Every structure is written in C-alpha cells, then in structure tokens.
Amino acid sequence: xxxxxxxxxxxxxxxxxxxxxxxxxxxxxxxxxxxxxxxxxxxxxxxxxxxxxxxxxxxxxxxxxxxxxxxxxxxxxxxxxxxxxxxxxxxxxxxxxxxxxxxxxxxxxxxxxxxxxxxxxxxxxxxxxxxxxxxxxxxxxxxxxxxxxxxxxxxxxxxxxxxxxxxxxxxxxxxxxxxxxxxxxxxxxxxxxxxxxxxxxxxxxxxxxxxxxxxxxxxxxxxxxxxxxxxxxxxxxxxxxxxxxxxxxxxxxxxxxxxxxxxxxxxxxxxxxxxxxxxxxxxxxxxxxxxxxxxxxxxxxxxxxxxxxxxxxxxxxxxxxxxxxxxxxxxxxxxxxxxxxxxxxxxxxxxxxxxxxxxxxxxxxxxxxxxxxxxxxxxxxxxxxxxxxxxxxxxxxxxxxxxxxxxxxxxxxxxxxxxxxxxxxxxxxxxxxxxxxxxxxxxxxxxxxxxxxxxxxxxxxxxxxxxxxxxxxxxxxxxxxxxxxxxxxxxxxxxxx
RNA sequence: GGGCCGCUAGCUCAAGUGGUAGAGCAACGGACUUUUAAUCCGUGGGUUCGGGGUUCGAGUCCCUGGCGGCUCACCA
Numbered sequence: 097x098x099x100x101x102x103x104x105x106x107x108x109x110x111x112x113x114x115x116x117x118x119x120x121x122x123x124x125x126x127x128x129x130x131x132x133x134x135x136x137x138x139x140x141x142x143x144x145x146x147x148x149x150x151x152x153x154x155x156x157x158x159x160x161x162x163x164x165x166x167x168x169x170x171x172x173x174x175x176x177x178x179x180x181x182x183x184x185x186x187x188x189x190x191x192x193x194x195x196x197x198x199x200x201x202x203x204x205x206x207x208x209x210x211x212x213x214x215x216x217x218x219x220x221x222x223x224x225x226x227x228x229x230x231x232x233x234x235x236x237x238x239x240x241x242x243x244x245x246x247x248x249x250x251x252x253x254x255x256x257x258x259x260x261x262x263x264x265x266x267x268x269x270x271x272x273x274x275x276x277x278x279x280x281x282x283x284x285x286x287x288x289x290x291x292x293x294x295x296x297x298x299x300x301x302x303x304x305x306x307x308x309x310x311x312x313x314x315x316x317x318x319x320x321x322x323x324x325x326x327x328x329x330x331x332x333x334x335x336x337x338x339x340x341x342x343x344x345x346x347x348x349x350x351x352x353x354x355x356x357x358x359x360x361x362x363x364x365x366x367x368x369x370x371x372x373x374x375x376x377x378x379x380x381x382x383x384x385x386x387x388x389x390x391x392x393x394x395x396x397x398x399x400x401x402x403x404x405x406x407x408x409x410x411x412x413x414x415x416x417x418x419x420x421x422x423x424x425x426x427x428x429x430x431x432x433x434x435x436x437x438x439x440x441x442x443x444x445x446x447x448x449x450x451x452x453x454x455x456x457x458x459x460x461x462x463x464x465x466x467x468x469x470x471x472x473x474x475x476x477x478x479x480x481x482x483x484x485x486x487x488x489x490x491x492x493x494x495x496x497x498x499x500x501x502x503x504x505x506x507x508x509x510x511x512x513x514x515x516x517x518x519x520x521x522x523x524x525x526x527x528x529x530x531x532x533x534x535x536x537x538x539x540x541x542x543x544x545x546x547x548x549x550x551x552x553x554x555x556x557x558x559x560x561x562x563x564x565x566x567x568x569x570x571x572x573x574x575x576x577x578x579x580x581x582x583x584x585x586x587x588x589x590x591x592x593x
Numbered sequence: 594g595g596g597c598c599g600c601u602a603g604c605u606c607a608a609g610u611g612g613u614a615g616a617g618c619a620a621c622g623g624a625c626u627u628u629u630a631a632u633c634c635g636u637g638g639g640u641u642c643g644g645g646g647u648u649c650g651a652g653u654c655c656c657u658g659g660c661g662g663c664u665c666a667c668c669a
Binding site: 108109110111112113114164166167168169170171172173174175184186188189190206207220221222224226240241242243244245246247248249250251252253254256261265307308309310350352354355356357358359360364366449461465503509510511512513541564565566568569579589590591592 | 594600602603604605606617618619620621624625626627628629630631632637638659660661662663664666667668669
C-alpha cells in the first residue's frame with residue numbers, strides 16, 4: 097500500500113465514471129490536460145462582435161467550462177462559461193463528424209469540463225446567439241461532479257471552505273467580488289486624482305499602535321524578536337507627513353486578535369489617508385465626497401438598496417455630537433459624570449452592564465454601541481469624542497476633555513473613524529503615558545508608547561486630518577450583504593476536524 | 594464565551610407519536626436534428642457529522658465531541 101491515489105473502488109460512482117472516461121481519453125491518445133490552447137475571442141467579445149455584424153460566417157475559437165448540457169440524438173445544446181460570460185453552443189453530428197460526436201462529445205465529455213470550441217456564431221430559432229460547433233477539444237477534465245445547476249451551493253460551510261464551488265455555481269457571488277474590486281478601484285482613482293500618494297508601510301511591527309485593539313504576536317527566528325501584526329497604519333503614515341509627503345494613503349490588511357462576528361473578521365482591509373493642512377471638518381467633507389463618488393460609480397447612483405433600507409450617500413451627512421446622540425438615546429449626559437466610577441453608577445442605575453475594569457471612555461463607547469450605533473442606518477457622522485479613548489487626536493481648544501474626532505456610521509455599523517491629528521509631541525507623550533496606566537490597569541487594548549513616533553513628531557508634523565475606513569464593511573453596504581464573510585473570499589474559519 | 598437552531602445520496606431537500614431512508618437535479622444504459630431547469634423509458638448510488646447510551650428496533654430519544662448558522666456579550 098502506497099500513499100498514491102485511492103483505488104477505483106474508493107471513489108464514489110460519479111467520480112469513478114469520470115476517471116474511467118479520463119483513462120479512455122488517454123487510451124485514445126487525447127491529452128485531458130493539454131498545455132496549449134487557441135482562443136480568438138472571450139465569450140463577451142464574441143457576443144459583441146457578432147451583434148456588431150463583424151463576424152459573418154467566420155469561425156471563432158472560444159474556451160470555457162461546460163455549465164449545461166442538453167444531449168440529444170444528432171443535435172445537442174449546452175452552455176459554455178468563461179470569465180466574461182456565458183454562451184450557448186450547438187453541437188451537430190453532421191458538422192462535428194459522427195465519430196467525434198458519438199464517441200468523444202457524447203461519451204467522454206462531462207458537465208464541468210473545460211473545453212475549447214470553434215465554429216461560426218449563429219442565432220437559433222428561439223433567438224439565442226449561439227456558437228455552432230465544428231470542432232471541440234478538451235482543455236481540462238473535471239473529475240468531480242458539479243453542484244446542482246439550478247440551486248447552486250447553499251450550505252454556508254461549503255460556500256466558504258470551498259469558495260471556488262460557490263463562485264462557479266453562484267453567479268451573484270461572482271458579482272459581489274467584482275463590485276469589491278470596483279470599490280477599491282474607485283477609491284484609488286479618487287485619491288490619486290486628489291494628489292494623494294499610495295504607500296506601503298510595515299505589517300510586521302515591533303511596536304503596534306494607531307488603534308485600540310489586541311494584536312497578533314509572531315516571532316522572527318533569526319532576530320529572536322517578537323513582532324506584532326499591525327492593527328493600523330496610522331503611526332507610519334503620519335511619519336510620512338513629517339517626511340514631507342502632504343497627502344498619503346494606504347490600502348491594506350489589518351489584523352486584530354479579537355472576536356469574530358458578522359461584522360468582524362480577524363484580518364480585514366482598511367483604507368487610511370492623511371492630509372496635511374486640513375482638520376477633521378475638512379476630512380468630513382472629503383469623506384462625503386469620496387463615498388458619494390464610490391456609490392455613484394459602483395452602483396450607478398447615490399441611493400443603494402441594503403436589505404429593507406435604501407441608503408442615501410448624497411452629501412452632506414447629518415453631524416451629531418456624540419454627547420448629544422447618547423443623551424438623546426438613553427438620557428445619560430456623560431459630561432455630568434467626569435470619571436468612570438460616577439458614569440458606571442449612572443449606567444447601572446439604568447440596568448446597563450458596566451464592568452468594573454472599564455475606563456470612562458470604554459463606558460461611553462459602550463453606550464454608543466448599545467443605544468446609538470444600531471439606529472444609525474443612513475450615513476451619519478458622530479462628532480467630538482472623549483479624549484481618553486482618542487490618544488492620537490487633537491483636543492478641542494475650548495474643551496480639553498474632548499477631541500476633534502468623528503466616526504461615520506451606515507447601516508448600523510461604524511465604517512470610518514477620523515480626526516484632527518495630534519501633532520504636539522509633548523501632549524502625545526503624555527497621552528501615551530496615560531494609556532500606559534490603562535494598560536497596567538488591565539485594558540489590553542490600551543495604546544502602547546511609541547517613542548520613535550513621538551520623536552518623529554518632535555521634528556514638526558504639519559496640522560493634518562486623518563481617516564480610516566473598513567473596506568469590507570463598505571463592500572457589505574454596496575453589495576447588499578449583512579455578513580462580512582460574504583464580502584471576503586476566504587474568511588477565517590475554524591479548521592475542519 | 595452564553596443561548597437557540599442546523600448537519601440525511603455529488604448538489605438541493607423530504608422522511609406524523611422510534612418500525613425496510615425517499616424525491617428532483619447530477620451519474621449510468623437507451624430513444625431523440627432547435628433545446629435552454631430539454632423530454633421520455635430504464636438502472637445504480639447512503640458510516641443519516643464522529644463517539645457512546647436507551648430500546649426487540651434509532652435519521653428520529655438521551656449523553657458527549659466536531660463544524661456551521663442566527664443571536665447576545667466583546668470588538669472596527
């Protein structure tokens with residue numbers, strides 16, 4: 097017994113039938129996986145050329161997967177699908193040749209095989225544009241049966257573990273990821289057009305920062321050094337402002353070692369941009385313009401169907417002070433509670449779970465998440481956040497407990513976070529030290545001190561506005577999905593047992 | 594992590610209170626020159642997620658483990 101492929105008895109009947117056909121093909125001298133292929137048009141190109149009257153009787157050479165077969169006596173139909181579309185093929189015994197039709201096409205070709213066909217484009221009696229096949233060659237034999245042609249794949253576990261089956265069986269899934277690509281394309285195009293420079297910064301970091309989150313830890317064997325996977329790009333991008341690039345952005349992956357939910361994946365795609373000589377008000381305006389552009393170009397309009405809601409991305413968005421929003425939602429004015437203990441007492445009086453270890457900022461964040469966020473369906477900005485949960489944002493001149501920060505909410509989710517960037521190195525160091533106290537007190541998400549970053553600020557960073565947005569969540573909104581796994585090709589899943 | 598729900602043929606799904614596990618598609622054999630979820634005749638296909646238990650008998654009831662979904666908690 098070797099570790100080679102299982103014997104034929106171990107295959108289920110359908111795979112066995114296909115493997116027997118594979119052997120028959122090889123016995124006939126036909127390579128079931130040839131290296132070279134001739135193609136004159138993609139399916140989309142062939143359809144366009146035919147409808148434009150450019151083809152006449154000229155044969156085209158097309159390639160793709162056989163996704164439907166209707167075999168009949170002397171004339172059969174099927175559908176061929178490539179990355180650009182789907183086209184009916186008509187296979188006639190008299191045109192293909194009796195032997196090729198009976199002994200190759202009908203006997204040895206299966207649903208799911210990848211083939212090349214050639215022949216002229218015609219229109220059938222029912223009016224469907226069709227390739228009338230005069231030659232067919234196998235490009236790749238499919239050894240496993242295709243999913244149900246009508247129902248596709250529904251089992252969510254199979255859909256995510258074997259995404260290739262999901263994609264090949266469910267066209268609407270293919271469209272989601274095309275839209276995702278379009279969103280990234282439009283965002284880049286918008287930012288490039290506004291003079292932003294796209295950059296790349298380290299994913300492996302010896303000091304993580306820029307967000308409140310627990311990191312993943314990894315290890316460099318030869319340096320004998322623990323490293324963190326980044327939780328944001330922020331501190332590196334602002335070093336570039338110090339370096340003299342006034343407008344920079346990065347699109348890439350962040351990693352946060354936290355819970356998984358319908359709106360959280362351990363790795364997720366983030367856009368951050370930093371713009372010198374503006375502030376959070378300027379960034380709000382840019383956010384509105386940028387997302388209006390994306391909605392317009394990706395969906396064709398400012399109004400986007402999302403579940404039972406129609407989201408309207410037309411600027412401007414309502415701007416509500418966070419304090420006001422929380423007060424309106426639950427009656428607590430957090431300005432009346434200047435420390436964590438008093439706020440906790442007030443929350444508990446309303447039967448709200450308020451953990452003893454939570455800082456005042458964490459408690460406010462909890463009120464936000466509990467009472468405000470789920471109701472912010474239409475694009476809305478909440479503005480002016482407590483300083484203790486915003487260690488990188490500039491304080492308001494008239495209120496040192498509040499920073500110039502906003503978060504954007506759509507569909508009951510936070511999709512972006514932005515502020516006037518703190519560029520005072522002395523204040524920044526003090527904020528890091530205050531965060532260190534929270535960390536000592538048990539807050540694993542408290543921001544660590546990044547001395548090199550403070551050093552960079554001490555050379556002078558221009559006043560700037562910065563912005564971060566979750567691309568996955570934006571994609572959910574623009575593709576009418578309510579689960580982040582539907583917009584990530586290979587979401588994190590537990591290993592199969 | 595908690596609660597609820599799910600896992601049956603390759604795929605989509607059925608199987609009152611425990612009593613020989615079925616259908617459609619797919620597959621296999623046959624008929625068929627304008628079909629398009631092709632149609633018609635015939636055939637095969639199962640560790641009912643794994644393990645244990647109750648019972649004469651378990652897809653079904655009990656215990657346990659795995660994976661997944663929804664939801665709450667936490668977080669972007």
